[in-house]
Amino acid sequence: MLTECKLSKDIYWVGKIDNREVSFHRLLLTKGTTYNSYLLKTGKPTVIDTVDMEFGREFAEKIAEMIDPLDIQYIVINHTEPDHSGGLAALASKATNATIVCTEIAVPEIQQMYKLQHRNYLVVKDGDQLDIGGKTLLFKETPYLHTEETMITYCIEDKILFPCDIFSTHVAVDHPFADEAGYDITDDFIGYYQAIIHPHRRYVRTLVEAIRDLEIDIIAPSHGYILRHDIAKYISLYDEFSTETKDNKKVTILYATLKNNTKKMAHILRDCFVENNISVDLWNVDKADETEILSSIGAADAVFIGSSTKYADMTGKLETLLQKLQKMNLEGKLAAAFGSYGWSGEAIEVVQDYLNMTNMTVQSTSHVIKTTGMTHVEFPVRVRFSPKEEDKIKKIRNAAEFISDLLLSAV
Secondary structure (H helix, E strand, O other), rough: OOOOOOOOOOOOOOEEOOOEEEOOOEEEEEEOOEEEEEEEEOOOOOOEEEOOOOHHHHHHHHHHHHOOHHHOOOEOOOOOOOHHOOOOOHHHHOOOOOOEOOOOOOOOOHHHHHOOOOOOEEOOOOHHHEEOOOEEEEEOOOOOOOOOEEEEEEEOOEEEEEOOOOOOOOOOOOOOOOHOOOOHHHHHHHHHHHHHHHHHHHHHHHHHHHHHHOOOEEEEEOOEEOOOOOOOHHHHHHHHHHEEEEOOOOEEEEEEOOOOOOHHHHHHHHHHHHHOOOEEEEEEEEOOOOOHHHHHHOOOOOOEEEOEEEOEOOOHHHHHHHHOOOOOOOOOEEEEEEEEEEOOOOOHHHHHHHHHHHOOEEEOOHHHHHHHHHOOOOOOOOEOOOOOOHHHHHHHHHHHHOOOHHHOOOO
């Protein structure tokens, strides 16, 4: 650990430097990383975020050197991923009077991960404030940056933003402040954004709006350097990288349907893409000219192919068209399968199998989870019977929004 590091009056860095090569999100962090936590020694002493679970005991002992853990009133958990919340169990075992502050979604995750079912929790929502005795914390919900329960914390009096993963760098810092690094950290900052944050580009826009009216003198993230100069520059990089490209993007959606439920899914997909300023060609494979459909696919950036299921198979003329796609060069295009079903929905999986025999980049739930950590996006998109209920519509839109973000990505 670093020796005592003070951000401003009564606010201290109490994190852990890990200068090893660290395996993280299927990446190798050759510069190591830093797990940043912050102690606010106010009238109601507060800890914001913790460290990786591997260093939990060391972390709790370090804090105990700076304050009696029984005096800690609040532990703020911005994000439950174990590299941020991992030290919570060790700290909570000593700070038995502390209330855990987090979003509603985070509560059961923390309870299950650290067996803290019987602790006091303060659930905060977007815009809530908390008086911690001489300082006021403002909370903003930033879901999917990069998981659903994530929030950011802002100290109003000191104008310090504690944004957890956001605005981080993966560097085992020798000096906690970027202006003391001895080199320009911009490449490290951008590299972190591209690897961790950019798959969640849509939600970066929410973040930019959330902090637009905040006066920020210091950004104190959960990894790497603390930023206290050029704040506008670093925020503008996130703003720039999350802005949609100006290129015209096109999606082709084709489907075969029995009772119009798969057709309804296709229309929901289309509407979502149109909302994102992406042009759409929509085809019923049994009513449109095959040559025109193939031409549309050839000109598209992404292709959605759907089918209802009849006797464990696809319907209509879809299989004939799918067979022809294998002979086309479709490299660089995104592809996804979808469909409505009444029983087991085999047709959707058969479509997926055919897509996997092309050279398109075929979306799957496995790939989404491994590349982004998102669990609310599913491929293929399967809906039982009619897509009328809100949860079914949301599932379809999640898939379209995910593809939209990939197509409109500026990095």
